[in-house]
Amino acid sequence: MAGKFELKKSSNGKFFFNLLAGNGQIVLTSEMYETKPSAANGIESVKKNAGDAARFEKLVNQGGKPYFVLKAANHQVIGSSQMYASEAGRDQGVASVQANGGSADIRDLSGEA
Numbered sequence: 001m002a003g004k005f006e007l008k009k010s011s012n013g014k015f016f017f018n019l020l021a022g023n024g025q026i027v028l029t030s031e032m033y034e035t036k037p038s039a040a041n042g043i044e045s046v047k048k049n050a051g052d053a054a055r056f057e058k059l060v061n062q063g064g065k066p067y068f069v070l071k072a073a074n075h076q077v078i079g080s081s082q083m084y085a086s087e088a089g090r091d092q093g094v095a096s097v098q099a100n101g102g103s104a105d106i107r108d109l110s111g112e113a
């Protein structure tokens with residue numbers, strides 16, 4: 001099963017997307033966007049940047065949990081991962097975004113035209 005993007009509208013009226021791996025696990029979550037077209041542009045940015053290993057920043061939170069962010073060429077964060085139990089898990093998450101992010105289909109679940 002191939003990965004996919006899910007575009008959603010939050011309870012506060014803003015838009016965001018998740019990138020799901022082929023197994024349905026969320027591997028990347030976007031920031032909140034004011035408009036649906038802005039969120040769609042964010043998805044296109046993931047597609048453009050997911051294949052470039054230099055766009056991933058591998059980090060550790062204050063509690064010691066590894067995670068990563070995907071950045072655009074202008075260094076703006078496009079999306080963030082979940083917190084992982086290990087660096088190996090985080091690295092698998094990066095590999096999943098690289099494998100799925102460039103060509104994943106988009107499911108619009110926002111309820112907006």
